[in-house]
Amino acid sequence: MSFGAPHRHYRLTDSTNTRARELAEAGAPHGTIATAEEQTEGRGRQGRTWTAPPGKALLYSAILRPLDQRHLLPLSVPLAVCATAERLRAGIECEVKWPNDVWLEGRKLAGVLIEAKPQDDWAVIGVGLNLAIEPHEFPPELRHPATSLGAGISIEAARRELDAQLDRWVTEDPARILAEFRVRDTLRGREVAWDGGSGVADGVDDGGSLVVVTLDGDRVVLGAGEVNLTRA
Numbered sequence: 001m002s003f004g005a006p007h008r009h010y011r012l013t014d015s016t017n018t019r020a021r022e023l024a025e026a027g028a029p030h031g032t033i034a035t036a037e038e039q040t041e042g043r044g045r046q047g048r049t050w051t052a053p054p055g056k057a058l059l060y061s062a063i064l065r066p067l068d069q070r071h072l073l074p075l076s077v078p079l080a081v082c083a084t085a086e087r088l089r090a091g092i093e094c095e096v097k098w099p100n101d102v103w104l105e106g107r108k109l110a111g112v113l114i115e116a117k118p119q120d121d122w123a124v125i126g127v128g129l130n131l132a133i134e135p136h137e138f139p140p141e142l143r144h145p146a147t148s149l150g151a152g153i154s155i156e157a158a159r160r161e162l163d164a165q166l167d168r169w170v171t172e173d174p175a176r177i178l179a180e181f182r183v184r185d186t187l188r189g190r191e192v193a194w195d196g197g198s199g200v201a202d203g204v205d206d207g208g209s210l211v212v213v214t215l216d217g218d219r220v221v222l223g224a225g226e227v228n229l230t231r232a
C-alpha cells in the first residue's frame with residue numbers, strides 16, 4: 001500500500017473526488033491521488049457542498065484498490081486524518097464524530113467523503129482538511145462550528161503526512177482500528193438525534209455501525225446517515 005503516486009494536482013477543478021473517480025474508471029492504480037488548490041463543486045456527505053478558500057485547505061482524493069471489508073474505511077480514514085493533524089501540530093488531540101468527521105476542540109476540522117464502486121473493486125477516499133481558514137471565512141450556514149489547524153502548515157506537508165497515515169491506517173488490524181476509534185469517539189455517552197429517533201450513543205459495533213440506546217432502553221444500530229448532538 002502506498003498512497004501519493006501518481007499525483008495529479010489541479011489549480012482549479014470542480015471536485016477532486018470527481019477527478020479521482022474518473023482516474024479510477026480509466027484504470028489508475030492504487031495510491032493515485034488528486035489534489036487541488038481550489039474546487040468549484042466540492043462535495044460533502046449527504047449531497048452537501050464543501051467549500052474552502054483557495055490554498056487554505058488540503059483538498060485530497062485517493063484511489064484505493066482492491067476493496068476489502070477489513071479496511072473499515074469509514075473508521076480508518078478519519079483515524080488517519082487525526083494522526084495527520086496531530087503530527088502537523090504538536091500538542092493537539094483530535095476526535096472522531098461518527099460516521100467520519102474529524103473534530104478539534106469541539107469544532108469540525110476535516111470531512112471525509114468515501115465513494116466506493118464495489119463492482120469495479122475500488123473506492124475514492126476524499127478528505128478536506130482545513131489548514132488556514134479564518135473563522136470569518138467559513139460559510140455562515142455550516143451545520144457545525146468549524147476550525148482550522150493553524151497558519152504556517154504547508155499543504156504539501158499535510159499531503160505527504162496524509163499519504164503516510166493512510167498507508168498505515170488503511171492496512172491496520174481491524175481490532176486496532178476499532179480500539180482507536182473508540183478512544184477518539186466524541187459521541188460516546190452523549191445524547192444524539194437522527195431522522196427517526198434519539199438516544200444516548202454507546203459507541204461503534206465491530207462493523208463500524210453506531211449503537212444508540214433509546215429512552216425506552218432499546219439498542220438501535222445505525223449503519224449509515226447522520227446523527228446530531230442534541231446538546232453542545
Ligand code: BTN
Nearest residue numbers: 015017042043044045111126128
Ligand atoms: C463532509 O464532511 O461532508 C465530507 C467533505 C469532504 C470534502 C472533500 S474535499 C476533497 C474531496 N473532494 C470533494 O469534492 N470532496 C472531498
